[in-house]
Amino acid sequence: MQINEKLTALEAVYHGMYMTVLVVLAIMLFACLIRAVKGPRVADRIVAVNMMGTMVMVMITVLSLLLEEGFLVDICLIYALVSFLAVIVITKVYVGVFRETQQNSPGAHEEIRNRNALETPGMGEGKEGV
Amino acid sequence: MEIFEWIRLILGGGLVLCGLIIFLIELYGIFHLDYALNRMHAAAMGDTLGISFSLVGLMIFSGLNFTTLKMMLIVIFLWFASPVSSHLLAALEVTTNENLKEHCQVYDDLKILEKELKEEKEVTGGKEA
Secondary structure, eight states: OOTTOOOOHHHHHHHHHHHHHHHHHHHHHHHHHHHHHHOSSHHHHHHHHHHHHHHHHHHHHHHHHHTTOTTHHHHHHHHHHHHHHHHHHHHHHHHHHHHHHHHHOTTHHHHHHHHHHHHSSOSTTHHHHO | OHHHHHHHHHHHHHHHHHHHHHHHHHHHHHHHOSSHHHHHHHHHHHHHHHHHHHHHHHHHHHOSSHHHHHHHHHHHHHHHHHHHHHHHHHHHHHHHOTTGGGTSOOOSSHHHHHHHHHHHHHHHHHHHO
8 A cells, every 4th residue: 555546446445444444443442441441350451451462463464464564464473472471471470479478378368358348349448458 | 357356355354344243242241241250251252253254354355475374373373372371361260269159159179069960960860761
């Protein structure tokens, strides 16, 4: 796609379709972000970020066909690998930290749970627990 | 041959549209379902099928290229990697949740589950006979 080129009918249809797909995927990306902010558990947030990564992969591939550059698909492949690795590392680290606090002091989990219970109902009540 | 171009447009466009619809259904499921494990189920299945349809449609647009081979590699890698990350996330959720009994049924020992299934089979076998 060049900026000042005149497009035939077929190319104009392709151009319009790629643009529509990109806009719809961008709107869905923001909706996933709402779930990432809202989700009460940690797993909700990781799942939402994973979904955002998958939608970005489709967007990169569409962009590579729109701009007629073949190397952008390599970026998509590496992004898939990195997002998979990120999920693995985050889950391993989180479970490790959880088990460590459980072993060090058996009462630590009760304190953390009570603090979370005080913080989650409303925004203004969290300052008492901390 | 211009008819092939229009066939390619319709076929590829239909597949990409199906992929977008599946992503929309998955997005609705993420917001509507109750618990984190249910949402994980919707996300994993929707992601895999949505990206497969979208990338196969884009492969049809691209023609017989090296780019097409790379897109196929992305799909195959995601088919292998997505179940692994879903399994790890479910293990994270089950391990770190103190109040798991409120959301799903928890068996401490596998033998209790086997005993329940055996009793259920005996009851249904007795009703049929």
